[in-house]
Amino acid sequence: MRKKIIAIIMALALLAALVVGCGGQETGPGVAEEEVVKFGSVLSMSGLLGPMGIKMTDAVKLAVEEINAAGGINGKQVQLFIEDDATDPAQCLNAVKKLVEVNGVQFMVTGMSSGAANSVGPYLSERQVLALSPSATSPTLTGESWRDFFFRTTPSDEYQGVVMAQLALDKGLERLAVFTMDNVYGVSLGEVARDALVEGGAEVVGFIKYDPAKLDYRSELTQIKSLNPDGVVHVGYNDDGVVVYQQALELGLDSAQWIGCDGVYGTGLFKTEASATFLANAMIGTRPGAPEGVSEYDTFVAAFQAKYGSDPEVFCDTVYDAVKLFAAAANHAGSEDPAAVRDALREIGQNYQGASGTITFDEGGDRIGGLYEIWNVIKEDGEFKFNRVDMITLE
Numbered sequence: 001m002r003k004k005i006i007a008i009i010m011a012l013a014l015l016a017a018l019v020v021g022c023g024g025q026e027t028g029p030g031v032a033e034e035e036v037v038k039f040g041s042v043l044s045m046s047g048l049l050g051p052m053g054i055k056m057t058d059a060v061k062l063a064v065e066e067i068n069a070a071g072g073i074n075g076k077q078v079q080l081f082i083e084d085d086a087t088d089p090a091q092c093l094n095a096v097k098k099l100v101e102v103n104g105v106q107f108m109v110t111g112m113s114s115g116a117a118n119s120v121g122p123y124l125s126e127r128q129v130l131a132l133s134p135s136a137t138s139p140t141l142t143g144e145s146w147r148d149f150f151f152r153t154t155p156s157d158e159y160q161g162v163v164m165a166q167l168a169l170d171k172g173l174e175r176l177a178v179f180t181m182d183n184v185y186g187v188s189l190g191e192v193a194r195d196a197l198v199e200g201g202a203e204v205v206g207f208i209k210y211d212p213a214k215l216d217y218r219s220e221l222t223q224i225k226s227l228n229p230d231g232v233v234h235v236g237y238n239d240d241g242v243v244v245y246q247q248a249l250e251l252g253l254d255s256a257q258w259i260g261c262d263g264v265y266g267t268g269l270f271k272t273e274a275s276a277t278f279l280a281n282a283m284i285g286t287r288p289g290a291p292e293g294v295s296e297y298d299t300f301v302a303a304f305q306a307k308y309g310s311d312p313e314v315f316c317d318t319v320y321d322a323v324k325l326f327a328a329a330a331n332h333a334g335s336e337d338p339a340a341v342r343d344a345l346r347e348i349g350q351n352y353q354g355a356s357g358t359i360t361f362d363e364g365g366d367r368i369g370g371l372y373e374i375w376n377v378i379k380e381d382g383e384f385k386f387n388r389v390d391m392i393t394l395e
Helices: 002-018 050-069 089-101 114-127 145-149 157-170 184-199 218-227 238-250 273-282 295-308 316-333 338-348
Strands: 036-043 077-084 107-109 130-133 150-152 175-181 203-210 231-235 257-260 283-288 352-354 357-359 370-380 383-394
Touching: 036 050, 036 089, 036 316, 050 077, 050 238, 050 295, 050 316, 077 089, 089 114, 107 316, 114 130, 114 145, 114 150, 114 184, 130 316, 130 338, 145 150, 145 338, 157 184, 157 231, 157 257, 157 283, 157 370, 157 383, 175 184, 175 218, 184 203, 184 231, 203 218, 218 238, 238 273, 257 273, 273 283, 273 370, 273 383, 295 316, 316 338, 316 352
Parallel strands: 036 077, 036 107, 107 130, 130 150, 175 203, 175 231, 231 257, 257 283
Antiparallel strands: 283 370, 352 357, 370 383
């Protein structure tokens, strides 16, 4: 009996060595720890950003699979560890600490939200763990002291807020309310849009913040209705957006022109007929755009469709590029030392051609310039879908 128990324990230990992370991938039997490069993904696969984060995590898996098929990093296979931060900055920090202190991960994509980036940034810098965010857009992240080991493949909302305001001005809107989540992403993007509107000669009649977790916004929406704006700039996520648009439709607020953003882009907004109808009636929006006629993007989309049977959505291309950039930088450095890979990332991150277009980092690790898609929602053959209206490039 004792021998049998020992055998069972040994078998379980072997199984544990092969399985990585929460939903992670395997490197296969017989692969020693020193023969792999450990890579982590901490994104939001549940919570308010869950619908977006699940697809982004799929893009991470695809990139790692392609890197390994091409020979890996410096001849070593990439071992992927996946964690869910549940759209909670505190949970993101806990997950990052687990990957670093338990699993020995020194490279990762994380900080899906700006709040999560703020939460994990100082820890990553202290531990010299190299991270890249595909979707933390807040301008407040620029210039932070911990950015020495933290890069962004998505542009700052210093760009997107201006595009949102210009959309409103081009439509001749004169009296606008800004309606935004009360978090780092929402407030900072809302402030950029507000300032650009005022500079452009529009009147901002209200700057209204809300708790995205409350999921009942009738009081805030009633306040907006009382202000009688001809336009509403809205910064939200998918889950709260569904409720906002249902309730806004009930209150007749689809008579105003709404200007949305990347956070309210995605099929998760079509969860209810009311939300989808409101979007089709009243919304035009912006998001970091997928480039047209770029072979790297077309190749990525085809690979994603072939693997998952669906189209990639917002930030899938920037997270795919983040993983590929890590691999390219490590191969360029000929090293898996985070500081060496960071320096190589700065070197190759100058006119890097990725799925999301041309990526160039400034000295602080921010992506320079922005390519933005203008979108609306249409109903075609009985189905709602997002529709590209225009593309705008900012430098």
